[in-house]
Amino acid sequence: MDGTVLIADDDRTIRTVLTQALTRAGCRVHATGSLSQLQRWVEEGRGDLVITDVMMPDGNGIDMIPAIRKARQDLPVIVISAQNTIVTAIRATEAAAFDYLPKPFDLPDLMVRANQALSRRSRKSDPVPVPGLPTPEAADPTLPLIGHAPAMQNLFRMVARVLNADLPVMIAGEAGVGKTVVARSFHDLSDRRDAGFAVLTSADLSEEAIARAGERAAGGTLLIEDPAGFGTAAQARLIGLIEAWEVGPGRNQMPRLVSTTGPEPQAEVAAGRLRADLYYRLAGVTVAVPPLRARVDDIPPLARHLLARAAAQGLPQRALSDGATALIRAYAFPGNVRELENLMRRLALTAAGAEITEAEARTALAESAPLAAASIAANAAVSRPVSATPAPTPTHQAAAPSVAASAPSVAEPANARLSQSVEMHLQRYFDLHGDQLPPPGLYDRILREIEKPLLEIALDATGGNQLRCADLLGINRNTLRKKLTDLNIEVTRRRKLM
Template sequence: MDGTVLIADDDRTIRTVLTQALTRAGCRVHATGSLAQLSKWVEEGRGDLVITDVMMPDGNGIDRIPAIRRARPDLPVIVISAQNTIVTAIRANEAEAFEYLPKPFDLPDLMSKANQALSRRPRRSDQPPEPAPEVQDSADPAMPLIGRAPAMQTLFRMIARVLNADLPVLIAGEAGVGKTTIARSFHDLSDRRDRGLAFLTAADAGEEVIFRAAEKARGGTIIVENPAGFDPAAQARLIGLIEAMESAVGREDSPRIVATTGPDPMADVSAGRLRSDLYYRLAGITVLVPPLRARVDDILPLANHLLARAAAQGLPERSLGDAAASLLRAHGFPGNVRELENTMRRLALTASAAAISGTEMQGALGQQGAALPATPVETRGAAAGMAPAAATGRLSDTVEAHLQRYFDLHGDSLPPPGLYDRILREIERPLLQVALDATGGNQLRCADLLGINRNTLRKKLTDLNIEVTRRRKLM
C-alpha cells in the first residue's frame, strides 16, 4: 500500500491505531482531531486518501465532503462513525464518500477499503457538485432504524445505494422487524419526500381505492402492505395499476411502489398466496430485514433509544440498570423490534425507580417469553409424568389457554399483525420434532403419522433446518 493518508478523528486512540496500522502498511500518515486542520491539508494539496469521523468538535465530517470534492475532485473519503443510523449511511452515500464504516470497525476491513481507495480513486467531474439534499439527523421513524450489527449496516448501505432509484422495492422480513418503517424511509429520506404517500392493505384494496392511491401518491410513493394477503381480484387490480404506470415511462408523476412481505415471498408464490407475475413486478429490488436475534449487539442501543423516546412522549424517564442490561443482552429474543418497544414502554410505566432493576427486567422478559404456545413441550413433560396443569385437558383447550394469555398480555391493544402465520410457525417446528422422535427418525412413518406427503415433509425439515437422526425406537 502506498500513499499519504489524512486522518481526522477526535479520539486519540483511534488516531494512534490507524496511524500505526497504515504506517506499517507503507503509507505516510497525517492525523488530527480537527476538521479545520484536515481542510487546510486538503487545500494545500496533501493526501491521497481521507479517513474522517462524522461528529467532530468543530463540525461534521460528512458535511465537509462537498468542500473536499470541490478542492480535490479525485480525493477519496472514507467515513467512520459511531452514529450507526440509516441516515448516516444515506448522507455518506449522497455525499459520494468512497466508503462508510460504522464504529467499532474491523481494522482489516478498513485497511482493505483504504487499499482499494488508494489503488483506484474514483473519477469525478471537475465541476463543483450540486449540494446533496439535506437529510435531517433528527429523523425519527415509528421504529428506530439504528444498528451497528453487520447485517444492519449492510442493509443501510443497500438502502442508501437504491434510495432514489426508480425500481420497485420489496422489503421482506418477519413480523415486527420494522418493514413498514423501512418502507417509509424509502419515501421520507428520498427525493420523493415532498410528494404524495399512500398505503394499500388487504382491507382497502378495492378498485377505486387502488387508483385513488395512485392519484394521491402522484410523483411520490405507494406502500403496499403484504400483497400476499390481497385476494386474487385485488392482486389483479394491482398488476393493472403497475402496468399502467410502466406504460407511462418518463412521466415524472408516476409513483414508486414499495411493498412489504413475510420472510419468504417465494413460499407465498409456491403456495398460491401471491401471484408470480405480481411478485416479479414488485421485486425490482429485494431488501431482507434481519430479525432482532440476528443483531444482538443492537439490542441495548435500541432499548436505550426506545426508553429515551418514551420519555420524550411523556412517560417517566428510565434507564437500564447493570443487571437489567445484562438480562436483556442475554435474552434469546424470539420477538423483534416491536416486541422490544412494547417491553421498554411497559417498563417505563411500571419500574419503581429511575434505573430499571434486574428483577423488573426478568419479569418483563418472562411475560414476553410466555407469549407463544408451548403445548408440544408441555405434552412431552406430561408424558414423563410431570403433568403440568396446562397439559391435562384437550389439546385445543391448552392452545386456547395459551393464546388467551397472549392476548391478555397486550391489554386493550391487539397483538402485532401476522398472528396466524406466526402461531403456525411456532407450532410447526416442535410438532415435526416430536413426530420424528416418536417414529424414531423414520421420515416415511412420520409423514404418514402427520398425514402429509414425504416430499413435503422433507422440504419442511430442510426449510426449518431440523436435523434428522434415524434410530431404532425403544419400546
Template sequence: MDGTVLIADDDRTIRTVLTQALTRAGCRVHATGSLAQLAKWVEEGRGDLVITDVMMPDGNGIDRIPAIHEARPDLPVIVISAQNTIVTAIRATEADAFEYLPKPFDLPDLMSKAGQALSRRPRRSDTSPEMTASAPRESADPAMPLIGHAPAMQALFRMVARVLNADLPVLIAGEAGVGKTIIARSFHDLSDRRDRGIAVLTSADVGEGSIGRAAEKARGGTIVIENPAGFDQAAQARLIGLIEALESGPERAAAPRIVATTGPDPQADVAAGRLRSDLYYRLAGVTITVPPLRARVDDILPLADHLLARAAAQGLPERSLSDDAAAMLRSHAFPGNVRELENMMRRLALTASGPAVSATEMSEALSQQTSPRMPMMTGDSGPVEQPSAMSAATPMPGGNSRLSDSVEAHLQRYFDLHGDALPPPGLYDRILREVERPLLQVALDATGGNQLRCADLLGINRNTLRKKLTELNIEVTRRRKLM
C-alpha cells in the first residue's frame, strides 16, 4: 500500500492505532484531532486519502466532505463514526464518501477499504505536519430513529442509503417487532420526497375508495403498505390495479413511491396463497430484510440506552442500567424484538426505584417477558442460541409418552444446563408464557388467522385473546377460508 493518509479523529487512541497500522502497510500518515487542521492540509494539496470521524470538537466530519470534494475532487474520504445510525449511513452516502464504517470498526476491513481507495487515484507528495491533542467527544443525539453497529444492521443501512431516492418499490421483510414500519417511514422522511404526502394502508383501510384516497394524499410522496399478505384477495387485486395505474397513467411523474412491509418470508406467503404472486413481484423491486434483535446481540445495550434516553426526553424519569442489569438484559433472547425491548425500557423507567436499574428489577422485568431462553453463545459461524426451558434441544420422549413427560424432560435439561446454580427467578411465569405463545400461534394457524374461531377453539373470550396477542407480540395474518 502506498500513499499519504490524512486522519482526523478526536480520539488519540484511534489515531495511534490507525497511524501504526497504515505506517506498517507502507503509507505516510498525518493525524489530527481538528477538522480545521484537516481542511488546511487538504487546501495545501496534501494527502491521497482522508479518514475522518463524524463528531469532532470543531464540527461534523460529514459536513466537511463537500468542501473537500470541491477543493480536491479526486480525494476519497472514508468516514468512521460511533454514531451507528441509519441517518449517519445515509448522510455519508449522500455526501459521496468512499466508505462508511461504524465504530468500533474491524481494522483489517478498514485497511482493505483504504487500500482500495488509494489504488484508485494518483499519488501526491507530502510533508509531515505535527499531531494535535485530542478533545472530548460529543454525545449522540438520543432522538436518532434507528441505531445498530452489528454487521447485519450496517449492511441494511448501506442498502437503504443506496436506494433511498431510487424510483423502485421496496419490500421490507422481517419478524414482528423488528422496526419494519420505522424503516418504511425512513424511506419517506429521509428522502427527496419528505416534503410531499405519505399515506399508510393496512388491512383495515383497503376499500375501493380508501386506496384511491391514499394515492391522492401521497401524490409525489410515499405509500406504505403494511403486511399485504394479510389483505383479502379483492384488496390485493385493487392494489395491483393501483400500482399499474401509477406506473403507466398520465400522471406517473407525480406517482408516489410504494414501500411495503411483510413477514420474514414473503415467498412462503406466495407459496401458501396468502400473497398474490403478481402483487409480490410488483412490490419487491428491492427487498430489504431486517434482522431480529437476537441476531445482533451487540446492539441490545446501545439500544436500551437509546430507548431510556428517549423515554426521559418524553418526560419519564431518567434511568440507566447497572452493570449487573445490563449483563442480564444482554442474555435475553428477545422473541418480541425491538418492540419488546422498548416496552421493557419504558416500564423500567417508570418502576425502577433509583436512577440505576438494579439486577433484581431487571430480573422482574424479564420474568414478565415471553421467553425463558438461555443466553446467546458465540460459535465459529456467529451467535448460537442456547436452549430455553422448553426448547426443542432436548429429544422428545417416545411417541406414546404423555405431554407432561415431554415437558418434564425439557425442564430437567434446562435445570441441568445451569449446573450447580439455579435458573433466574420467575421461572413459573416464564414457563407458562413459553407454553402459551406456541399454543396461540398453532391455534391461529389452524383457524387461518380468524381470531373469533381461535378464541372459540381455545375456550377464551375474544378480547382476552387479543390482549394476549398484543402482550406476546404475535403478528396475526388472515389466510384464505378453510375448506
C-alpha cells in the first residue's frame, strides 16, 4: 500500500491504532483531532486519502466533504462513525464519500477499503452533490433504523445506493422486522419527500381505491403492502394502473413503487400467490431486512433507543440494568423489532424505578412468552461478563428462535416425552417467580406458546395448503384461518419436496 493518509478523529486511541497500522502497511500518515487542521492539509495539497470521523469538536466530518471535494476533486474520503443509523449512511453516500464504516470497525476491513481508495484515487462516477438539495437530517430521527451488525450496515448501504434511483423497490423480510419503516425511509429521505405518499393494502382492492392511491402518490411514492396477499383480480388492476403510468401522458408524474413482502418473494411467485408479471414490475431491486436474531448485538442499543423514543412520547424515562440487558439480549424475539418495541413500552410503564431491573425484565418476558422465558434464565448467563467464581452448573447456548425448536436442556434426556419436556419448562417458569404466583392468564398464554409452533410446523409439512393442514390437525378450515390471523402467521404455498 502506498500513499499519504490524512486521519481526523477526536479519539486519540483510534488515531494511534490507525497510524500504526497504515504506517506498517507502507503509508505516510498525518493524524489530527481537528477538522480545521484537516482542511488546511487538504488545501495545502497533502494526502491521497482522508479518513474522518463524523462528530468532531469543531464540526461534522460529513458536512466537510463538499469542501474537500471542491479543493481536491480526486481525493477519496472514508467516513467512520459511531452514529450507526441509516441517515448517516445516506448522508455519507450523498456527500460522495468513497466509503462508510460504523464504529467499532474491523481494522482489516478498513485497511482493505483504504487500499482500494488509494489504488483508485479518483472516482469519476461519483455524483456531485446538488447545491440547495435538502439533507436527510430533516427526516424523522425516531426511525428505529439503527444497527452496527453487518446485516444492517449492508441494508443501509443498499438503501443509500438506490434511494434516488428510478427503480421500483421490493422490501423482503419476516413480520415485525420494520419493512414498512424501511419503505417509508425511501420516501422521507429521498428527493421525492415533498411529493405525495400513499399506502395500498389488501383492504384497498377496488379499482377506485387503487386509482385514488395512485393519484395521492403522484410524483412521490406508492407503498404496496404485501401484494401477494391481493386477489388475482386486484393484482391485474394494479398491473393495468402501472402500465397506464408507463405509457400514458402522466408518465412524468408516475410515483416510485415500493412494496413489502415476506422473506422469500420468489417462493410467492412459484406458489402462484404473486403474479410473475407483477413481481417483475415491483422488484427492480430487492432489499432484504434481517430478522432481529441475525443481529443480536444490536438488541441492547435498539432497546435503549426504543425506551428513549417512548419517553419522548410521554412515557416515563427508563434505563436498562445490566441484568435486564442480558436477559433481553438472550431472547430470540420471534416478533422481531415490533415485539421488542412492545416490550420496551410495557417496561417503561410498569418498572418501579428509573432503572429496569432484571426481575422486571424477566416478568415482562414471561408474560409475553412464558415457556421461552423459562429457558432464557439459563441462557442469559452467556451474555454476562464472566465472574471470577466458576459457575456451579453448565451454561446453555443462546435462546433458539422458538420454544418448540429449542434444544433440550442438559438435564433433559433426548428421548423425553413431550409432556415431560413441557412439565420441565413450566416448572422452571414457576420457579422464576419464587414465592409469588405467575401473572394471571397463564392458561391462555401457555396454549398460545404451544399452538403457534404446532400450526407453523403443520403448515410447513403440508406445503402451505390450508385445507390439508386443517385436515391434519382435525379442525375446521375457517377455525384454522382465524388462528393464523390471530397469531400473525404468514402462509406461503409451495410444493412439498419429498
